[in-house]
Amino acid sequence: MKNIVIGSGPAGRLGSLELGKLGEDVTLIEKNHIAGTCLNEGCMVICALTDITKFIDSNKRFNDYGFIKSQLDISYEKIIEKIVETQEVLRKLNQMENESFGNNIIYGEASIEDDIVKVNNESFEYDNLLIATGARPFIPDIEGKEFGLTNKDILKLDEIPEKLNIIGGGIIAGEIANIYSTLGSEVNILARSTFLKEISATTKKYVLEKILPEVNIYENTNVVEAFKDKVLTDKGEELEGTPFFATGRTPNSEIAEGFVELNQDRTIKVNEMMKTNVDNVYAAGDVTGGYLLTPVARMEGITAARNMAGYGNKVSYNCIPQTLSLNMEVSFVKNEESSCTDEDKSTIGIPGIAGPSSFWNILSGDTGYTEVEFDKKNNEINRINSISPSSVSDVAYISYLMRMGYDLDDYSEFLEIHPSTDSNYKIIKNMWL
Known part of the structure; x- marks a missing residue:
C-alpha cells in the first residue's frame, strides 16, 4: 500500500x-x-x-x-x-x-x-x-506585533538582548526567561493570567525564589502595543526591552x-x-x-x-509527564482519569537532598522540592510536581507506573542506583511515613 x-x-x-x-x-x-x-x-x-x-x-x-x-x-x-x-x-x-x-x-x-x-x-x-x-x-493581534521575536528567531539573534519582555505565562515563557536571565539579560515576564499555572503553588514559589529570582513577573497583565525596544501594558506601564512572544x-x-x-x-x-x-x-x-x-x-x-498498516491501535493521554527545562528541571504529571475526591486526597512535600548533581547544591540550599498527591482510597499516586536535577527521569518513570495502574505497595520493591535514582527512592520511601 x-x-x-x-x-x-x-x-x-x-x-x-x-x-x-x-x-x-x-x-x-x-x-x-x-x-x-x-x-x-x-x-x-x-x-x-x-x-x-x-x-x-x-x-x-x-x-x-x-x-x-x-x-x-x-x-x-x-x-x-x-x-x-x-x-x-x-x-x-x-x-x-x-x-x-x-x-x-x-x-x-x-x-x-x-x-x-x-x-x-x-x-x-x-x-x-x-x-x-x-x-x-501564535502572535496576538496587537499593534506593533511585527517587532516581536518568537522561538523561530532565537538562532537569528546576533547577540544577547540587554533587556527582554517575554509575553506569555506558560512553560516556553519560563524556559526563555531562564536562558536569557542567566546569560545576562534583564527579563520581564508578562502573563495574561497567572504564570506557570501548570504547576502547584508551592512548586511555583520555589521556582520564583530559587531558580528565577532575577526575573520580574507581571501577572494579569496584557500587552496592548509592542515597539522594537519596549512594550506598553494595559496598566499604562512602559517596559523597556525587546518583545518576545511566547503566547502559544x-x-x-x-x-x-x-x-x-x-x-x-x-x-x-x-x-x-x-x-x-x-x-x-x-x-x-x-x-x-x-x-x-x-x-x-x-x-x-x-x-x-x-x-x-492495518494494526488496530488507540492513543491514550492519561498521566502524560511534562517538564520545564530550567537550570534545575521542574517535572510534573497528573492522573487525568482519577476520580479522587478532596476527602481522599493526601499530599506530602519532600525537600530534595539527594540524587545526581545535587551534592554541590546543599550548601546553598538549592536542592529542590517534590510534592506528591495521593489517592488514599485507591492507594495510588494522583499527582507529582518535582524539582530536582533528576526530576525528568524520576517523573517519567513514575508516570509509567501511574499509567499502568500500580498500587502504592507495588513501589516498595524499587531498588535505586546510588546516587542516580536516590530522589526516586526518597519519594517512594516517604509514602509509608
Whole structure:
C-alpha cells in the first residue's frame, strides 16, 4: 500500500519510521528541514541553550564556594554557530535512519487536490495519508506585533538582548526567561493570567525564589502595543526591552482546509486512532492540538502509522509527564482519569537532598522540592510536581507506573542506583511515613 506522510517533525518522522518497519511503502514529504520544530526551532534549541546556562550556574556556585576561580567569556555567536552545526549532523542522521527502512524523502511544499498530493510539480496517489504539518508560534493581534521575536528567531539573534519582555505565562515563557536571565539579560515576564499555572503553588514559589529570582513577573497583565525596544501594558506601564512572544501555537492546518474536518480552533479533528473524518486520512502531532509535546507527537504518529498498516491501535493521554527545562528541571504529571475526591486526597512535600548533581547544591540550599498527591482510597499516586536535577527521569518513570495502574505497595520493591535514582527512592520511601 502507498502511504504518504506530510511533515517530518516528531509525529511524521516516527510515523514514517513505523510504517517502514512494518514493511509499508512510504513517501515522506518535508517543506523545510527534517525533524520539524523540535530539532530546528524548538525544544532541542532550548535544551542546547539550557545546557550552557546550567554550566554558567554551576560555575557561579563553584566560584562562590571558593574552590574554583574562573571568569567566563561567553560568545553567543559561537553558541548559535555550534547549535546549527549540530542540527546539520542530526538532520543527516534522521534522514539516513528513515531511508534505511526504504522510505522515500522529498523536500518541497505539498498540497492536496482531489485526493492527490502534489509537490514540486509532481502528483502522488496514495492509499493512506498522514498529515503531520505541526504548528507555528501564535502572535496576538496587537499593534506593533511585527517587532516581536518568537522561538523561530532565537538562532537569528546576533547577540544577547540587554533587556527582554517575554509575553506569555506558560512553560516556553519560563524556559526563555531562564536562558536569557542567566546569560545576562534583564527579563520581564508578562502573563495574561497567572504564570506557570501548570504547576502547584508551592512548586511555583520555589521556582520564583530559587531558580528565577532575577526575573520580574507581571501577572494579569496584557500587552496592548509592542515597539522594537519596549512594550506598553494595559496598566499604562512602559517596559523597556525587546518583545518576545511566547503566547502559544497555532496549527499548520491550511493544507487540510476543505479536505478534512477541523475543530473550532482550526486543529484537525481526529479520533483515538488518529483518523480524520475521511476514511484513509490520518493526522498526528501539533496540527491536531492537545498536548503540544514531542513525546506525545511521536506517540500519535506511531499510533496513526499502525492503523494505516492495518494494526488496530488507540492513543491514550492519561498521566502524560511534562517538564520545564530550567537550570534545575521542574517535572510534573497528573492522573487525568482519577476520580479522587478532596476527602481522599493526601499530599506530602519532600525537600530534595539527594540524587545526581545535587551534592554541590546543599550548601546553598538549592536542592529542590517534590510534592506528591495521593489517592488514599485507591492507594495510588494522583499527582507529582518535582524539582530536582533528576526530576525528568524520576517523573517519567513514575508516570509509567501511574499509567499502568500500580498500587502504592507495588513501589516498595524499587531498588535505586546510588546516587542516580536516590530522589526516586526518597519519594517512594516517604509514602509509608
